[in-house]
Amino acid sequence: MSETPPTTPLLQATGLVKRYGSVTALGGADLDLYPGEILAVIGDNGAGKSSLIKCLSGAVVPDAGEIRIDGHPVRLDTPPAARAAGIETVHQSLAVAPSLDIAANIFLGREIRRPGVLGRVFRSLDHGRMREEARRHLDSLGVMTIQNPGQAVETLSGGQRQAVAVARAAAFGSRVVIMDEPTAALGVRESRAVLDLILRVRDRGLPVIVISHNMPHVFEIADRIHIQRLGRRVACVTPDQYSMTEVVAVMTGAMAIDDPPAVPGPPAAAAGG
Template sequence: MSEQPILEARGLSRRFGHVTALDGADFDVRPGEVVALIGDNGAGKSTLVKALSGNLAVDSGEIRFDGKPVAIETPTVASGLGIETVYQDLALAPHLDPVANMFLGREVMRPGVLGALGFMDAKQMRVGAQEAFDLLGATVTDLNVPVGSMSGGQRQAIAIARAVHWANRVVFLDEPTAALGVRQTANVLDTIRRVRDHGVAVVFISHSMPHVIEVSDRVQVLRMGRRVATFETAQTSMEELVGAMTGVNGEAA
């Protein structure tokens, strides 16, 4: 694991009025590994993810992709680099069906003149979406109904399938298991491993220490807007992680 990080943040800072959300935060993730990003509420996890996925401008600091400095100013830039994010609120359009959501903003067009006129290739998108869901082992029961009428687990599966389908370098998963039952959670954790095995870097944000220990290769801890610790998951314990999050052990050691 001495590889160069695929995505790296150096000294990111961002203030919202009097609140310092990020205070010189560092972060790095390498290809083909799962990094868990943990921290207490308000530690800056979501802000960091937003900054790295093009949804938030930072006041200062540098983001490097493949070793080169980049400016990820919009989600489109992030997508162009192969970075996708699954947000806590999933960011699906509830009235659209799973296929439409999967290809939203990246519609496959009909060939030739019809495509130039803006006509979409519904069949092609349907096949692509079905493949993506199958690859994930996600049983999306009906490709024709609005995702708003589906269960939380199914919606989660669709959001993750969408991100994984388009991300070929980095996937951010913000609390992907928070709303899920036992079986769906196992499914998501399986998916994370499968995506990693394809060489994609996975950043996994979670409050659930058992899930973090189960699925991650490394753990990075944020506290008060900066990275305070990095652990190899195999050589750490839940107590150590919680201690680093809350700062109790940190001060004592």
């Protein structure tokens, strides 16, 4: 039996403003992410998607506005502050170290040291344990194309590298995972694998924000679609409310839905048990 969907967003941004000189990247942007959902953020070039996500990931500090987690105001003024709040981001560049192995990349910046004096004094790393933990994280997400956590990342395909970055985010993101254009440079088969990976992250209980230009992918996996235009949210819809053509028309300004924007509550299917 489905549980009653929560009414308080897990992550909420209200009235975010970010200016770069005379250019306004965000002009009062809002965002609501509920537990157990995939929220797609779409918008044309210059819509403010990147600035919005940078504010949520701690890479940029907004000039005005508020960010809340579980209804409590938070200050995400650095990426470590966002990570400490449980928000992990998979950037389009992936930020992997190609010459390091898979386990080292998953634990990059969070390395496990060997027990005792070797770890405390000599800062020696426990490579065996990191590889065991990396294997466990990959298995929990159903990543079967990577068999050896000791394999160098530079030997992996684009989809496999994306899987490593997602596994790292899912391993340490306790509240939210943000993914920026996760299938942008991938072929059909690898895109399919990454979409399945995103669904598995959501099914493990982590809500996901996905920034994407790929409308078929958005309509396939998103529970709700946040439409960004000219630095603000103009609507938030569900895929069963509007067609792909209508959503693109709203995104480009050719069609208006309503004013103020429609913001449906959390989807019962995603929030339910």
